[in-house]
Amino acid sequence: MDRTAAQRSGSDLARRYPLALALYGGLAVLVWFTMDAGKVLVMGRPVELRLVPLIILGGFALRTMVAMQADRIRNGGLKGGGEAPEEFEKG
Numbered sequence: 001m002d003r004t005a006a007q008r009s010g011s012d013l014a015r016r017y018p019l020a021l022a023l024y025g026g027l028a029v030l031v032w033f034t035m036d037a038g039k040v041l042v043m044g045r046p047v048e049l050r051l052v053p054l055i056i057l058g059g060f061a062l063r064t065m066v067a068m069q070a071d072r073i074r075n076g077g078l079k080g081g082g083e084a085p086e087e088f089e090k091g
Contacts, residue, residue: 024061
């Protein structure tokens, strides 16, 4: 893959990132207000049923955040110029 395609995909990811997090938030609100607050037993403890999809959505949101941060690091978009700190350069 050439350099311009990599930059284009990085900017595309940066453009989609806020939308993805907003959609995760919207889905979490819908789950909270539409699911019943019933309880199920998980390893002998009662857990609210609506927490299960919220935990899954939280995992997806975390994965999206980690992917965005990894893309920023790969493309040298770190704040402060993208240089490695001095203590890491000495190795």
